[in-house]
Amino acid sequence: MPLNAKKKLIAPSILSADFSQLGKEILDVDRAGCDSIHVDVMDGHFVPNLTIGPPVIRWIRKTTKLPLDVHLMIDDPIRYLEAFREAGSDWITVHVEACQDVGKTLAKIRSLEAKVGISLRPKTNVSALEPYLRAVDLILIMTVEPGFGGQEFMPEMLEKVRSLRARFSGLISVDGGINLETGRKAAQEGADIFVAGSAIFKQKDRKSYIDQLRSAIS
Secondary structure (H helix, E strand, O other), X not given: OOOOOOOOEEEEEHHHOOHHHHHHHHHHHHHOOOOOEEEEEEEOOOOOOEOOOHHHHHHHHHHOOOOEEEEEEOOOHHHHHHHHHHHOOOEEEEXXXXXXXXXXXXXXXXXXXXXXXXXXXXXXXXXXXXXXXXXXXXXXXXXXXXXXXXXXOOHHHHHHHHHHHOOOXXXXXXXXXXXXXXXXXXXXXXXXXXXXXXXXXXXXXXXXXXXXXXXXXX
């Protein structure tokens, strides 16, 4: 099923995977039936953490044929878009707060023939996205503060999902503290993609959990 299909999609976040066995971890959730792989990229500036770059994404691309949903939590991301696309990113999501020129950055992603995503921090009002609703395929609602995995879901972010669902026809993704309960609540408000990290990767039987999550959000 292509990632642009209008169905509920599950995207395990490798931020919670065992990086010493990353290839094996990705293959495991791939075989367990997820729809895409969510890759968090952090630069230590926009968020207080540092993760991976294009070289690692290039290796991930060799591991799975699933769409790579790459979330850039980096300052001035337009400088690196070509590198991330060439490494194998299918979706590229940038933060409205991190771009010097949001419109130009989104247009650059489109020119690279990747799907275009935009995100915002929990404290940023959804009105910041209003000028760009027709320029993106995906809106990523952070339901925790970006930067670290394993945080608790912020229920007040559900209002953002509800508000955007009323006027945005593309895909709405939720990321942070997603589990069976919070995923179900986000689905009820109109979310389409469910980025789950520790909830999936801590499981011994990931297929069973992904099946349960799919049932909860359907």
